[in-house]
Amino acid sequence: MQNNSLVSISDFTKDEMLELLEDMKYFEANPNRRLLEGKVVATLFFEPSTRTRLSFETAVNRLGGRIIGFSDASTTSSSKGETLKDTIMMVNNYVDLIIMRHYLEGAARYASEVSRVPIINAGDGANQHPSQTMLDLYSIYKTQGTLRDLTITMVGDLKYGRTVHSLLMAMSYFNPKFNFVACDELKMPQEYKDFCDEHGIAYTETRDFSPEVINSSDIIYMTRVQRERFTDLMEYERVKNIYNLHNSMLDNSKDNVRILHPLPRVGEISQDVDSNPKAYYFQQAQNGLYARQAIICKVLGIDVKSLRENER
Ligand code: CP
Numbered sequence: 001m002q003n004n005s006l007v008s009i010s011d012f013t014k015d016e017m018l019e020l021l022e023d024m025k026y027f028e029a030n031p032n033r034r035l036l037e038g039k040v041v042a043t044l045f046f047e048p049s050t051r052t053r054l055s056f057e058t059a060v061n062r063l064g065g066r067i068i069g070f071s072d073a074s075t076t077s078s079s080k081g082e083t084l085k086d087t088i089m090m091v092n093n094y095v096d097l098i099i100m101r102h103y104l105e106g107a108a109r110y111a112s113e114v115s116r117v118p119i120i121n122a123g124d125g126a127n128q129h130p131s132q133t134m135l136d137l138y139s140i141y142k143t144q145g146t147l148r149d150l151t152i153t154m155v156g157d158l159k160y161g162r163t164v165h166s167l168l169m170a171m172s173y174f175n176p177k178f179n180f181v182a183c184d185e186l187k188m189p190q191e192y193k194d195f196c197d198e199h200g201i202a203y204t205e206t207r208d209f210s211p212e213v214i215n216s217s218d219i220i221y222m223t224r225v226q227r228e229r230f231t232d233l234m235e236y237e238r239v240k241n242i243y244n245l246h247n248s249m250l251d252n253s254k255d256n257v258r259i260l261h262p263l264p265r266v267g268e269i270s271q272d273v274d275s276n277p278k279a280y281y282f283q284q285a286q287n288g289l290y291a292r293q294a295i296i297c298k299v300l301g302i303d304v305k306s307l308r309e310n311e312r
Contacts, residue, residue: 004299005112005119009130009166014173016298017137023294023304024138024287030311031289035302036065042095043069044087045122046078046102047228051263051285052122052131056099059292068094085114092116097300103228118299126160126229132262133166135291139284140219143258147171151216153179155209156223156243156268158188160230163262164223168192178203179213183242185235186225209243215252220245222261222268222281240266247272260284 005011012020027033041060045053053071060067070076078087084102088111091098100111101122108121108128123129141147152171154164158180168178168188178196180188180203188205196203206213214220222245230236244267245259258280261269265281273279297304 003112003115003118004301005108005115005121006130006295006299007108007112007119007121007124008128009133009170011130012170017134017170017173019305020134020291020294020298021138021141022308023297024134024290026304026308027290027293028287031062031293033062033307034064035297035304035307036060036063036300039065039096039300040094041065041067041069041097041099041296042091043067043071043122044073044091044098044100045069045071046073046100046107047123049101049122051288052101052129055285055288056120056122056131056292056296058289059296062289063293063296065296069099084111088115088119097296120295120299123162126162126165126226128166129162129262130166131288131292131295132163133170134295135284135288136163136167136221136260136262137170138287138291139258139260139280142287143280144218144256147174149175150218151177151179152219152221153181153213153217154188154221154223155181155245157186157225158182158223159186160226161223161262164188164221165192167221169195172196172199172201176201179217180205181207181209181213181243183207183239185239209245209249211249211252214249214257215254217257218254220253220257220259222259222265224261224264224266224268243268244270245273246270247276250276250278253278 099120105125105127108124112119225240261281
């Protein structure tokens with residue numbers, strides 16, 4: 001990791017991910033630990049967010065640090081033409097860590113190359129969302145009791161959905177089987193299918209969100225069609241409502257199946273699913289707090305493992 005930054009989920013080894021899961025468990029049991037006393041963290045959000053920004057900010061607050069930043073770049077000097085490099089150089093003068101969401105793929109990588117302080121990528125365009133992946137792994141582990149040998153069905157916008165791209169790479173360590181369910185316009189990009197081939201990961205690719213696919217799944221990972229990534233809004237209108245999970249579609253699903261969604265949802269999951277015990281998306285978002293506490297500590301070099309072991 002350059003500057004100890006977290007740009008891509010591939011910045012973590014398998015062992016580091018497994019250690020982070022243990023740290024998350026620790027923070028779930030001990031949410032208030034003043035490990036960031038005297039530290040200032042910036043959240044620079046060039047794109048809208050509810051969960052990622054608020055859970056990162058809650059994580060800093062619960063760890064005893066302080067937060068500065070913006071959630072609307074139009075109120076900053078980037079709207080006057082200040083470059084990303086200059087913005088990062090300036091914020092470096094004020095803080096110990098930068099958490100950034102940006103609409104351009106590669107923006108987080110670039111920021112990490114010009115920054116003296118660590119950068120955490122809170123989502124860069126359609127590319128990566130590694131902190132989401134850590135909370136997804138934790139959610140899968142908590143609900144399945146394992147990360148190994150699971151059938152994971154990804155549904156919806158597999159082209160622009162950065163969360164599925166990061167998750168696919170992280171799960172490659174655990175012998176998954178993937179079902180990719182998407183229309184032709186939103187298929188999983190070839191580079192990720194090549195990644196599966198190179199790592200010996202089995203996958204199917206269908207347009208049909210069929211009972212066979214649903215009933216064979218351990219995890220169904222629904223995604224929103226990412227309107228903000230489309231250059232042709234007519235194309236968005238054509239595909240936006242293509243998948244909708246209703247409660248009755250889960251009637252013959254496995255007992256252990258859980259429905260995940262990075263949220264926000266628009267129309268992909270009917271509200272009648274919310275009360276089904278197989279729905280897990282709101283708890284998944286809650287897990288984001290523990291994931292972000294663990295990630296912040298890791299990039300700042302705070303040894304949570306010793307803390308956990310000493311408190312045993
Ligand atoms: N999952 C996620 O990234 O949500 P927000 O866009 O609300 O941060």
